[in-house]
Amino acid sequence: MSLDKRDLQKCIHCGLCLQACPTYVTTGEEAESPRGRIYLMRQAVEGRLEWGAVKPHIDACMGCLGCQTACPSGVPYANLIEGARAEVERHARMPFQRWVRQQAIGNFTNPVRLRLMLALGRAMRMRTAPRWLARFLGAPESAVRLPKLPPKRFISQTVYPAVSNPPKARVGLLAGCVMQALFGAVHEATIRLLTLAGYEVQVPQAGCCGALWAHNGYPDRARACARRLMRAFESLDYVVVNSAGCGSTMKEYAHLLRGAKEQAQAEAFSQKVRDISELLAQSELPAPTRPVPIRATMHDACHLVHGQGIREQPRQLLERLPDLEIVEMEGAEMCCGSAGIYNLLQPQLAKASLQRKIEAIQKTGAQVVVSANPGCTLWIAQGLHEANLSVEVLHPMELLARGY
Numbered sequence: 001m002s003l004d005k006r007d008l009q010k011c012i013h014c015g016l017c018l019q020a021c022p023t024y025v026t027t028g029e030e031a032e033s034p035r036g037r038i039y040l041m042r043q044a045v046e047g048r049l050e051w052g053a054v055k056p057h058i059d060a061c062m063g064c065l066g067c068q069t070a071c072p073s074g075v076p077y078a079n080l081i082e083g084a085r086a087e088v089e090r091h092a093r094m095p096f097q098r099w100v101r102q103q104a105i106g107n108f109t110n111p112v113r114l115r116l117m118l119a120l121g122r123a124m125r126m127r128t129a130p131r132w133l134a135r136f137l138g139a140p141e142s143a144v145r146l147p148k149l150p151p152k153r154f155i156s157q158t159v160y161p162a163v164s165n166p167p168k169a170r171v172g173l174l175a176g177c178v179m180q181a182l183f184g185a186v187h188e189a190t191i192r193l194l195t196l197a198g199y200e201v202q203v204p205q206a207g208c209c210g211a212l213w214a215h216n217g218y219p220d221r222a223r224a225c226a227r228r229l230m231r232a233f234e235s236l237d238y239v240v241v242n243s244a245g246c247g248s249t250m251k252e253y254a255h256l257l258r259g260a261k262e263q264a265q266a267e268a269f270s271q272k273v274r275d276i277s278e279l280l281a282q283s284e285l286p287a288p289t290r291p292v293p294i295r296a297t298m299h300d301a302c303h304l305v306h307g308q309g310i311r312e313q314p315r316q317l318l319e320r321l322p323d324l325e326i327v328e329m330e331g332a333e334m335c336c337g338s339a340g341i342y343n344l345l346q347p348q349l350a351k352a353s354l355q356r357k358i359e360a361i362q363k364t365g366a367q368v369v370v371s372a373n374p375g376c377t378l379w380i381a382q383g384l385h386e387a388n389l390s391v392e393v394l395h396p397m398e399l400l401a402r403g404y
């Protein structure tokens with residue numbers, strides 16, 4: 001994944017993206033804005049600046065893509081930031097720090113190792129991720145609380161028949177890594193709703209989609225994940241994803257594998273990828289049978305709203321629930337600061353974004369916040385806990401399943 005100079009030249013420096021950028025809103029500094037970062041990338045690509053000098057500003061970017069949505073000039077910021085991260089890794093990261101990062105990502109993206117690490121952390125009565133890990137990764141402090149370990153609910157049955165016969169289509173659900181380790185209940189709700197809507201569901205054990213690798217500057221590792229997933233889902237009609245970050249990456253496999261011999265296969269694969277709310281919103285799901293008298297507010301995960309352009313579908317599905325009230329929060333489309341492992345690496349900027357999100361949630365008086373990305377869910381739940389607010393954070397499918 002390399003930086004394309006033509007993509008950099010699309011920026012006309014209008015500044016319309018600035019107020020959509022959480023790091024600019026927090027710092028007010030041009031170098032922490034999309035326009036400033038694009039300018040710095042261009043300087044480095046043209047050899048007028050060392051990548052080492054650009055690195056702090058690339059590291060401070062949340063990769064939230066709020067700027068991509070706001071940009072009238074069609075700057076493909078997702079490609080730019082992933083390309084810039086790969087350059088930083090190649091030129092500016094110390095080998096030991098790079099090795100520690102790779103180990104950390106390798107452990108996060110393995111559901112068995114992730115559960116083991118969390119169990120160990122809790123047995124040692126750790127409340128946050130270890131300070132030494134944060135330091136090795138290049139962060140000044142550790143701000144991420146260790147989440148509670150939910151009961152183990154790895155999906156064991158590999159085929160779930162549709163309620164109707166014959167099934168409408170055969171879909172494969174991405175089990176994933178963090179989703180599988182910590183959000184088995186979301187997978188259960190997703191499978192239930194898909195089978196109710198007439199789909200036969202299979203859950204291939206194919207591992208990580210490569211999102212964390214791609215977003216942190218390791219495109220080769222991401223490509224290896226993509227190849228494995230494409231093989232595992234080859235025979236299915238749709239690939240269904242209930243984690244925004246994973247879905248966004250899987251829709252971009254054609255870009256990730258551009259120039260590789262699998263490019264055509266990647267294009268066909270990406271065409272089959274659907275976020276769960278995208279597929280259910282255009283399916284005939286029976287009407288809910290139970291009232292859900294709750295006031296809820298929507299947090300639009302960046303990789304759903306900006307990465308995939310999906311905003312209305314989760315709302316349309318939830319509006320079908322009898323007695324559910326949806327109250328929109330201010331800045332629903334603004335990043336909460338979780339951003340993969342960003343909250344571990346950039347705790348101060350991540351906390352400032354979280355603070356804004358928690359204040360916006362509080363103003364709505366909602367009992368439930370809806371979030372379609374596991375990182376956002378954990379981070380917002382941490383913020384609510386620290387603010388002493390008793391608000392539940394649920395995936396849209398968990399909330400929707402309460403109506404059946």
Ligand code: SF4
Nearest residue numbers: 021061062064065067
């Ligand atoms: S991706 Fe997000 S944090 Fe990065 S420049 Fe764009 S808006 Fe700002």
Ligand code: SF4
Nearest residue numbers: 011012014015017071
């Ligand atoms: S909105 Fe687009 S063109 Fe304008 S400064 Fe931002 S990235 Fe550049």
